[in-house]
Amino acid sequence: MSVEVSSMGIGGPAVRRPPLFPTLGLLAAAAVVAVLVALSTGGVAVPLDRTLSHLAQAVGLPGTPLSARDLAVLTTLRLPRIVLAAAVGVTLGVAGASLQAIFRNPLADPGLVGVSSGAALAGAVTMILGVSGFGLAARGLSLATLLPVMAFLGALSATVLILVLARREGRCSATDMLLAGIAVNALGGAGIGLCSYLGDDQALRQMTFWMMGGFGGAAWAQIGPVLALMVVAAVGLMANARRLDLYALGERDAFLLGLDPHRFAVRTVLLVALGVGAAVAVSGLIGFVGLVVPHMIRLWLGPAHRRLLPAVALAGAALMILADTAARTIAAPADVPVGLLLGAVGAPVFLGLLRSRAGRLAV
């Protein structure tokens, strides 16, 4: 009665996914190493062994405390920058992976499809007009508060525009999406150009550096609210993992397996816009993290989001901390914008992915 079935067929080889927890352990270790490297690297040399020794005595083990100056360098200069870089890395990575599931296309990236440029345009407008331009100065609102809100709205508008432009019969093809992204990016670029033309010297300089992307000047007081927004977005997106898996099967299958696909897509896009808006507001344009990190992890662990998202979060944090450390050391004392650095490294990687067999496989 049983029908002969073989593992031959045309289906290619069996896949074996690596176990999740050792992989996460490995990535967590990489993130910790990245933090330690970042802490001990910089203009003021604070060797790692002395930092560890300080940490040891702080928890009651034998060790010697750091000098007050060194400690201040670590806690007020380097640590906020590391925390911010980690949060942006996590947010962009998780947001990228989520967008890829929603577009059902592994090439979707907040930067590539124009979500970031929507946020950037809104941010640029805010910077040029200034707080006074919105008539909000009297209410005690600062640029630091207004910027994330505006960036979120910009990111959201761009996302909705892309979804509307690129969707045909409930699916976004790679071509339509990239074309829509080009259009939205061009629109954002034109708007930003207009802002630069209209802005005065000081606003222009502030805007230009902001858009290159970087974590320079991160201080606890300034990054607090934005960190909170990114945590909300990242946690919200990670909690979506199971539903993202359903959605990735296709809208029809998602419904048949119990998900309301339209409501879910809207909620996910809102969370992505929130996270990307916050990230862009605080650190400018940092591309390719949302594309390359999920892609690499997907090749390693497979596309199931419950495995993918935590790994992407850890890898995104580690990558961003290391990239930022490199950005502030390769031309020290100059602080190279990390967005430029990642762009220079990320663009060739992206081109490679476009051409590779692996890139097609994951579609």
Place this chain on the structure above:
Amino acid sequence: MLHTEQVSVTAGRARLIDGVSVALAPGRMLAILGPNGAGKSTLLSVLSGERAPTAGRVRLDGQDLHALPAHHLARRRALVTQHPSAGFAFSVDEVMDIATEIAPLGAAERRRLIADSLRAADAEGLRSRLLPQLSGGERQRVAFARALAQLAAGQRRGTRTATPYLLLDEPTASLDPAHQHHLLRAARAWVGSRGGGCAVILHDMTLAARYCDDGLLLAGGRMVWTGAMADLPVPALEGVFGTRFARLPSPDGDGWIYAATGHPPLDNTDNNS
């Protein structure tokens, strides 16, 4: 019971189905027959709750199907579509995991349930293969296994007595003859063991006569005939398909073998009744 009351579906100007009433009963298997474009898939889509009828009602145990939330429906009915999706490179195991997550199950129970479903669909050998790399027939078997696993998980969660419904849209289209029989035998066994109701779109009258209790013949969105499969009138079949059918007793002694001969039907049967 899952049934429609005079449902119609229009898309633009076209009437895809027109006043069709059909009931899926526990323990019975219904064959939906008819030429291409007769509205068979639309009817199945309406029965699944995926498509809302423009007129008429669909009811599950007396409740309006469209008033029920998607996650509730997912535990009661599964639809195997004609073109099972292959988006991201999920492995078969991963897809089975996703499909059974409609209910919270213990890991051991989930594993057992998935293994049983894959075995029933003769897809065990495909477990660690990637979905986009499967052949059409392999994908169809996996989709069938997924539906069985989904309903098994739904039954664990829901009240044990609630009848599950299995909707199959041309599940045998890409299968070799042996697997066609295997799949329908498995559906039949599922109907028997789970007490579920099953509707299956088929183009092979021999398979329909062999495995289904009841039949529904559609043409142009309208119901032409319904009744026990054993009573399927050859003239109605010939009228609907516009070709002559030969019906022979099966040499194995179980049921009939239907064959479309390709000749025009005899003139006195050339109408749709």
